[in-house]
Amino acid sequence: MAGRPERAETTTYNRLAVLRTERGLSRQDLARALAVNYQTIGYLERGEYNPSLELALRIAEQFGLPVEAIFSRQPFVPMSEQLYADRARTEMTR
């Protein structure tokens, strides 16, 4: 007997706040560039709103990154941690 399908996990993690701050953009600037309300940027950053595929692609285009570099279904490793792990790996291979 087929059971009920499991409810899909809907949490999406993103690096929007880090990328925006890195580029020195305010929420208003990013909102203007993406043609959305600035509050929407805030909700996206806090993970309280999941963007449509169209908006996610527009965000990726705006930052010049692949969409999977900005959005993930798994929590992101902090960029600093990732950077130093990569550096340590490079030094070990030398």
Next chain:
Amino acid sequence: MYTYNIPYGYLYTRTENHVMTGQVGPTRFNVDRLSQRSRRPIAAVTLLGLPAMYAWSSIWRSTSVPVIVWGPVSFLLIGLTIAGGFVLYRFVRHRAELARPDLDERQRQLRDHAYVASYGVLATVVVALVGTVAVIVMVFGHPIVLDGELVSAIGICIGTLIPLLPMAALAWVEPDPLSDDA
């Protein structure tokens, strides 16, 4: 993060590694920034004020109690709907309108959610009213007389509250606004 006010209407926000300035928003009373906790009672009171006024008046009108005694409460109840309607309109503005191309996808999603909630509330009220009337007439055998006053009260309530319902629902479902510097 430390936040403190400095003169000349500017809010100073100091974070660990940078300083930002911006015009004061959250420190002034601003309808646009009403919290969900404040909006929900306003929405409820707005929708209930007018029907409560009719219910309250109908209790006292058939008695010999002078209008001066119960009248002010009726004015207060109708005033709650009027004042609440203004506050809701100031908060929601045009975001509850169906034909707004300038809303983004999150705002459209919230608006659609508000409309679904409105229809849900409306359907529940209609079913409850029809059910109550059916029970009174069919189970208890009491006839219900729809006189002109009752019909006009129902008509005014429907005519006033149906346009307010999507606004109230949007004010109810919209999450707390985020501060500009968060």
